[in-house]
Amino acid sequence: MDVAGKKALVLGGTSGIGLAAARQLQARGARVMVMSRSADNLAEARRVLGDGADIRQLDVLDRAAMTATFAALAPYDILVNAATGGERATGPFLKMDLDGFQGSFRKLWGYVNTVRLGAEHLTQNGCIVLVSGSPARKCQPGMAAISTVGNAVEGFARAVAPELAPRRINVVSPGVIDTPMFPVQGEARAQFLAAATANTLLKRAGTADEVAAGILFAIENDFVTGSTIDVDGGALLP
Numbered sequence: 276m277d278v279a280g281k282k283a284l285v286l287g288g289t290s291g292i293g294l295a296a297a298r299q300l301q302a303r304g305a306r307v308m309v310m311s312r313s314a315d316n317l318a319e320a321r322r323v324l325g326d327g328a329d330i331r332q333l334d335v336l337d338r339a340a341m342t343a344t345f346a347a348l349a350p351y352d353i354l355v356n357a358a359t360g361g362e363r364a365t366g367p368f369l370k371m372d373l374d375g376f377q378g379s380f381r382k383l384w385g386y387v388n389t390v391r392l393g394a395e396h397l398t399q400n401g402c403i404v405l406v407s408g409s410p411a412r413k414c415q416p417g418m419a420a421i422s423t424v425g426n427a428v429e430g431f432a433r434a435v436a437p438e439l440a441p442r443r444i445n446v447v448s449p450g451v452i453d454t455p456m457f458p459v460q461g462e463a464r465a466q467f468l469a470a471a472t473a474n475t476l477l478k479r480a481g482t483a484d485e486v487a488a489g490i491l492f493a494i495e496n497d498f499v500t501g502s503t504i505d506v507d508g509g510a511l512l513p
């Protein structure tokens with residue numbers, strides 16, 4: 276797909292990976308529309324993307340608002356959802372608060388809402404990209420909720436790919452990426468990212484732009500569907 280002139284919706288496109296994907300799409304000439312909930316992130320997206328972008332407040336868990344937004348923006352060619360959904364429960368599963376575990380599935384429900392409510396307005400050669408994460412297939416102590424949700428995202432995309440064809444759907448799976456998803460600041464941040472990537476092959480956190488390049492690959496390559504593309508610095512090995 277040549278994205279120039281195409282209409283691209285990026286849900287969760289106001290921070291981190293989603294914002295980087297929106298910026299890369301815009302740089303290639305796509306008409307970009309980004310959405311999320313918070314005024315601060317919407318303002319940051321306006322600063323980064325400028326007046327050329329359509330920036331709207333939207334919660335991917337609000338199905339009525341999603342339905343109305345998709346109908347208002349239809350038809351479109353590219354649908355990316357990089358939203359975290361809002362909650363990430365970590366820590367030992369056997370001591371985990373089950374509401375926290377369930378809350379982590381907001382990410383999945385946001386993605387399910389996006390495909391169920393958004394696909395009908397996607398052009399016939401259009402495509403969808405969702406975001407999972409290396410814990411889906413690299414299970415480590417304390418990551419049970421994140422791992423389970425990531426698996427669900429990847430399985431969901433494969434499950435719906437046959438019904439969506441010839442429209443395409445793919446997942447990009449990041450490793451540890453230096454984005455605002457991790458709120459820790461200053462020297463503690465560098466230590467956190469170093470510790471989190473010590474057991475990966477490249478021993479550093481990735482950038483939002485590196486993951487966005489994976490999203491652009493999934494969009495631009497017309498022969499890729501039902502796939503998960505790892506952009507994780509070798510997190511799954513050894």
Ligand SMILES: NC(=O)c1ccc[n+]([C@@H]2O[C@H](COP(=O)([O-])OP(=O)(O)OC[C@H]3O[C@@H](n4cnc5c(N)ncnc54)[C@H](OP(=O)(O)O)[C@@H]3O)[C@@H](O)[C@H]2O)c1
Nearest residue numbers: 287289290291292311312313334335358360408452454456
């Ligand atoms: N960073 C990493 O190391 C890493 C690793 C593996 C996977 N991932 C995945 O990569 C994706 C992007 O993460 P990121 O690192 O770019 O995080 P981020 O910088 O925190 O950005 C998350 C984006 O999602 C939006 N969002 C969250 N809940 C939303 C909701 N209910 N409705 C609409 N928008 C919502 C946020 O905006 P508002 O708060 O304004 O709504 C923000 O724009 C997520 O799926 C995350 O799980 C990240």
